[in-house]
Amino acid sequence: MNFFYILSAKRVKQAIIILAASFFTAGIFYIEQGNIAPVFSTDNGPRVIYKGPKSGKTIALTFDITWGDTKALPIIDLLKKEGVQTTFFLSASWAERHPDIVKRIIDDGHEIGTMGYNYENYMDLEDAQIKKDIYRAQDVFKKLQVKTVNLIRTPDGNFDKRVVRVIDSIGYTVVHWGVDSNDWRNPGVQKITSNVLENIDGGDIVLFHASDSAKQTEVALPNIIKELKGKGYSFVTVSDLIANTKVQSKKVE
Template sequence: MSKKWKHLVAICVIGGVSWMLVQSPSVDQYVTALKSQSVSVVKKNDPLLEEIKQKAKEYEVSPKNAMIDSVWKTVPGYNGLKVDILSSYKVMKDDGVFDEKKLIYKQIRPKTHLSQLKAAPIYRAHPDKPVASFLINVAWGNEYIPQMLSVLKKHNVKATFFLEGRWTKNNPELAKMITGAGHEVGNHSYTHPNMQKLSSSLTRKEIQETNDVIKAVTGVSSSLFAPPSGAFRDETVSIADELGMDTIMWSVDTIDWQKPTPSVLTERVLSRIHNGAFILMHPTESTAKSLETLIVNIKKKKLHITTVSEALKEERIMH
């Protein structure tokens, strides 16, 4: 038999087998079952389905693009919301009544993301995001760190500790205690200089050496940089960006280095708290004694206390 005839015979055999499979009762039953399932989930012209479709627009929120603001500098993006009509219908269909509490949403990402922006400092998370973050700069105050870690653990709160490189080298056990408790660590320079006046080469050295010692001591790679005393110039931010780091500032200051009473510190923070707040603090007696009150009252304001990295994410907080 020639190759041509063998090829034709093979085609005929395959076609015949395929035809028999399609005509098989079991296949026919399977297809019928699928059709009945889809019909049971969504009925044509179902009044409830039509109501969900009509009302969906009322509950949808447009995504917010990351942007550079003239005042706040870098503003992260924030996801929008779109109603998942079929999923919402499925959870409401048994009762047959529209219930906004049962709406199912899809998060819609913005078109412009933080990574696409030019390098600029970040003072807060997106103002629509109900979060707050503790930024704890560490170059001294060893005696208060265990107490602060204990309070954070009690309330299941994660903070972002910005570690000075020199401090990390001299206090490896405390640095490991911080990361071991699940907190985020960032870079606070190596020797706490005024980085606004530092040369380019020394700026790079301060940041890189701190990254290296934090990695060596804790095993963690830092991606956030907090310049000492908030002093920087544009080149500082650009160099940090070249090293893969965002420059983090703050929007609420405890001014705890002035040793205020706990009541003064607490009032100072709670009177200024807002969505997306970055709260600057240090390991001081004032902060250690105020921390629990701050956590309790910030949570009462329906703000989620998260690390800086979590706060900067585009994902919405869904209640």
């Protein structure tokens, strides 16, 4: 965000500078009471991805899985039927217990990202503990023959500047989201649908869940996908959404 002003009135100039600085600070990185405004980084800083390029009508559906074994497969079956490729963010402790579902995700051409191993709030962990959790997850995915995993979604979407820097230092990119279906709250099929359709835009990363706690996602998805296709949207993985694109950036200090 750049601000250029040429003003003769000293007081007005000072006021503008203060206002600009306030907006800039708020825009760089703001986390309070669970409200996160993630940003892209410059080449010299850590980054948190929440949206791809707005041009075009390409979006990325993402699904978090941390526990349960009854909701994932029906959602995977639906995605295959609809010809939709997505990115699944998996807790490695869950993946370790469900290698058959992980294999199915891979075989259907979906992308896999990690959510670490123990699904602990990284903001409560020391730097070394964060790295240990991610490396443990990495070992699990290697054993499950998952291709290189370099995308991570922090447990419950919680992170701060320190967490992002630690993750970035070991070669992972944090992926947040731009549209939240809030399906984990089970607010009703219509509400899940409107949460997505009323807020969608080109380049968006959409958050869904395929854990057993999300009881209404499977029912809401068919109409969501149908409506999005009808509006001309196409579906890609997160990696494909952000590959070879120039994105807006701010440095995370």
